[in-house]
Amino acid sequence: MTEREKMVAGMLYDSADQELQDLRERCVHLCKKFNDLSELRAAEQKEVLKELLGSVGEHLWIRPPLRLDYGCNVYLGNVSINFNCTMLDVAPIRIGDNVQIGPNVSFFTASHPLLAKERNSQYDENGRRYTLEYGKPITVEDNVWIGGGTIINGGVTIGHDAVIGAGSVVTKDIPAGVVAAGVPCRVIRPLTEEDAMFGAVPAQE
Numbered sequence: 001m002t003e004r005e006k007m008v009a010g011m012l013y014d015s016a017d018q019e020l021q022d023l024r025e026r027c028v029h030l031c032k033k034f035n036d037l038s039e040l041r042a043a044e045q046k047e048v049l050k051e052l053l054g055s056v057g058e059h060l061w062i063r064p065p066l067r068l069d070y071g072c073n074v075y076l077g078n079v080s081i082n083f084n085c086t087m088l089d090v091a092p093i094r095i096g097d098n099v100q101i102g103p104n105v106s107f108f109t110a111s112h113p114l115l116a117k118e119r120n121s122q123y124d125e126n127g128r129r130y131t132l133e134y135g136k137p138i139t140v141e142d143n144v145w146i147g148g149g150t151i152i153n154g155g156v157t158i159g160h161d162a163v164i165g166a167g168s169v170v171t172k173d174i175p176a177g178v179v180a181a182g183v184p185c186r187v188i189r190p191l192t193e194e195d196a197m198f199g200a201v202p203a204q205e
Helices: 003-008 018-035 042-052
Strands: 066-068 074-076 079-081 085-088 093-095 099-101 106-108 132-135 138-140 151-153 178-181 186-190
Touching: 003 018, 003 132, 018 042, 018 066, 138 151
Parallel strands: 066 085, 074 093, 079 099, 085 106, 093 138, 106 151
Antiparallel strands: 178 186
């Protein structure tokens, strides 16, 4: 397996691998290109995102700045993302449709060995310096609202129609149709029709 294949599969991988360095450099250039564009140039932003990301929804909307590791491991549906989103996408990040993400939200798939002797830089037989890392994927299902300042850690799935309160740190799966918040993030209660603010909401087909 290549180091890239190991990385996406959640195995320990060599982060100094040349292919991965090249992908990160590509991501740096495309993120800068996107972040330098005015929000008033939405069509141009969209074209950069198509080149940068693994997949892009028709109605994707992101307010810069956006910060990514690779970009190619991020798969976004029809998502609205406010300012200053960070996605460390060494493992896949998949976000569905009608998802709203507040400012300063971070997605951290990347992780490191717990033992320092495994985590610290190492050297191969040629004297090349490298570190071993791994990642766990993140999935956000449809119709989720994530409040500003939230951190979502690797290995987490957030179920459809859930609401995550601002400033939460999500370390475990969140079921569908609930309000959850806190550090660590915990389910507070289920959402019900009593939460409607404007009376009955027409069902979407």
